[in-house]
Every structure is written in C-alpha cells, then in structure tokens.
Amino acid sequence: MPIPDDVTGQEIDKSVRQELQSLPKTLGEDVARNLVMVARLLDSDPEQAYAYAKVAFRLASRVAAVREAMGFAAYSTARYSEALAEFRAARRMTGSAELWPVMADCERGLGRPERALAMAGEPEVQRLDRAGQVEMRLVAAGARRDMGQADAAVVTLQSSELASNAVHPWTARLRYAYADALLAVGRADEAREWFGKALEADQSGTTDASDRLAELDGVEFVDALDLSAEEADEVTETEADRPSPDAEAKPQAEAEPAAEAKPQETQATDTDPEPEPHAESESKENEAAPSAFLDDPFKEPGEQA
Structure with a gap:
C-alpha cells in the first residue's frame, strides 16, 4: 500500500x-x-x-x-x-475495559441486541470513565430500540449527563440520540426541542441535527446537482421564456403613444380571419425533492447499568 x-x-x-x-x-x-x-x-x-x-x-x-x-x-x-x-x-x-461499549455495539451489528444489553449490566461498565459510560448508555438504548422497546430507550437515555448544561465531546450525540428516541415514540415537539439542543452542542458537525430540525419543520431542499438532464432542460427553457428585465422595465407610457400613432385599421368583416391567439409558454415547476437523512444504526442510544 x-x-x-x-x-x-x-x-x-x-x-x-x-x-x-x-x-x-x-x-x-x-x-x-x-x-x-x-x-x-x-x-x-x-x-x-x-x-x-x-x-x-x-x-x-x-x-x-x-x-x-x-x-x-x-x-x-x-x-x-x-x-x-x-x-x-x-x-x-x-x-x-475502554473497548467494552464498542464491543457491545458489535453485538448489535451482529443482530444480538440482547447480548449488548446484558453487557451494559456487567462490572466492566463501572470501570469506564464518564465518556465510556455515556457510550455504553447510547449502545444500550439502541439495543432497546432494536428489540422494539422504544419507550424503554427513552428512559435509558434520561441521565444526569443529559440534564447537564455543560458541553462535552459526547453531549451532542447524547442529546441527538434522546431526540431521535422521543421522535420514535411520537413525542415530536419534545424531539424538536432536543434536536435544537443537540445542534447547540454540535460544534464539530458530528450529527445531522440541523437537517432533522428542517425535516420536522417541513423544509425541503433541492440540490441543483441532483436534477436529471430532462429537469435541467425544463429549467433552462423556463428561464428562456421569461421576458428580459429591460422589457419588463419599459414604462407603459412609452408604449401608448406608438399605439396612438398607428393608422386606424379597417374594421374587420365577418369574412376576415380571426387572429390566432398567442401561444403562452408553458413552464413546469420543479418539485422539491425531500432531503435524505441517513442514520447510522450502530451509533444510537445506549444504557448504563
């Protein structure tokens, strides 16, 4: 290599x-x-x-x-x-014992959340520092959700570290996991509040809390680079059909004298062909594609014994 x-x-x-x-x-x-x-x-x-x-x-x-x-x-x-x-x-x-939380998360990755949860109750957890215990709590809450115990996951994450206003390297992830767990049990208003708190603590951009907030607020984003060739052509045609700024800025007062100066035309008879209507340019608005929010299933909530 x-x-x-x-x-x-x-x-x-x-x-x-x-x-x-x-x-x-x-x-x-x-x-x-x-x-x-x-x-x-x-x-x-x-x-x-x-x-x-x-x-x-x-x-x-x-x-x-x-x-x-x-x-x-x-x-x-x-x-x-x-x-x-x-x-x-x-x-x-x-x-x-510092690798204990990630070992438990591997058990989750192997589809054995019950083993990850059992590891959260082992004596090794007591040997972890504060950051390690928070990681173990995140893993255990994730295991609860894997097992369909969404409400228990919320309770698992409720801790003194979550309630603290101090910001640590793990604070944003803990708040984010709690917000996500709240959302999973239908507590959207509380989830929005905690996504906001996660964003406040996320100085290094380790979470997508801002995107999750936008999603809850119904904000959708469209990336121009993601448009298909056909959609891009439609946007170009729509722009071409729009009148130029100079034409729009031309005062109506300037156009009227020219109309008055035109010689009066002979009144149309019944045999005169009817003027063809002007074809209006059709434009199709691009639909905003919702943002994709991808969550890593093995970096979610955990529990402390």
Whole structure:
C-alpha cells in the first residue's frame, strides 16, 4: 500500500509509539506509518483504512494497538464479527475495559441486541470513565430500540449527563440520540426541542441535527446537482421564456403613444380571419425533492447499568 512521503509515523499517539518500540526499528516505523493512514482514512474512506490496517496487522499482530486499529477499521466497514474478535484480543492484551461499549455495539451489528444489553449490566461498565459510560448508555438504548422497546430507550437515555448544561465531546450525540428516541415514540415537539439542543452542542458537525430540525419543520431542499438532464432542460427553457428585465422595465407610457400613432385599421368583416391567439409558454415547476437523512444504526442510544 502506497504511503505519502509526508507520513513519518511520528504522528501517532505517544503511548502507541511506546508499544511499537518492542519491534525492530525499521519494522516499527513501517507499522507506525500504516497506523497513521488508518487514522487519516477511517472516517473518509473506511475501506482504504481497512486495507492499511491489514498491512499493519500482517506486520505486527502481537501489538495491542495494532489489534485495536484493526478492530476499528473492521467496525467502520461493518465487519462486526471480525471487529469483535480484534477488540477482544486487544482487551486481553491490555486488560483495559475502554473497548467494552464498542464491543457491545458489535453485538448489535451482529443482530444480538440482547447480548449488548446484558453487557451494559456487567462490572466492566463501572470501570469506564464518564465518556465510556455515556457510550455504553447510547449502545444500550439502541439495543432497546432494536428489540422494539422504544419507550424503554427513552428512559435509558434520561441521565444526569443529559440534564447537564455543560458541553462535552459526547453531549451532542447524547442529546441527538434522546431526540431521535422521543421522535420514535411520537413525542415530536419534545424531539424538536432536543434536536435544537443537540445542534447547540454540535460544534464539530458530528450529527445531522440541523437537517432533522428542517425535516420536522417541513423544509425541503433541492440540490441543483441532483436534477436529471430532462429537469435541467425544463429549467433552462423556463428561464428562456421569461421576458428580459429591460422589457419588463419599459414604462407603459412609452408604449401608448406608438399605439396612438398607428393608422386606424379597417374594421374587420365577418369574412376576415380571426387572429390566432398567442401561444403562452408553458413552464413546469420543479418539485422539491425531500432531503435524505441517513442514520447510522450502530451509533444510537445506549444504557448504563
């Protein structure tokens, strides 16, 4: 896999560099550079990130950071069984519980929400920091919804973190998940309020709260780039049929003297042909296509034990 020259491997976290020190220097540098590419591409091109993770895995499968990177690359491409296996391996190597929420989310991805819900009640949750416990709550609420327990999902998300006015990296997602859960049980007015609160906290644009608000308000958007060739031609023809601004701006007073100056025409007889009516240009208004709102089913609500 080609790696840009500007990627040195020094961009990775210090703790990961320390793990790689157990490898020969040249090998460690190669692994580090591949891990940098995984991090760079994980959001924008998950498949490419997965390919770089596979290279790092082939070079250093006994390094916990590599197994974790492999897990996240597999997770981002919906390879949930593979991701779960890699997260379990990384957890065995480090003894850390920080991967517990994403492991539970893999269970959801594999169609086993009841297992994800059971994991929310395990002692490992108590070892998580506050951010990890919020993630676990999001996953558990999502599992509730997977199981058809929409009202329980709403209750699951009601917490001190949700009620707090402080803004943390997870605040926007938690408020968004709560709004979405409210909407699922028909509480649209409350959902709108919480989508608004999510938007206030979403400084990095991690959610589509603004689009969801527009949807609730009945606002529809049309992207000109999405118009078909036929629709684009209709728009062009409609524009061509419109009178020019100069013609519209011409004062009526200027047109009247010219009409008065015309010689009086002979009155039409019964045999005179009737003047043909002017054909009016027909224009077709483009219908506004509703925006598509795509939600990731595995980044929704969760529950804390």
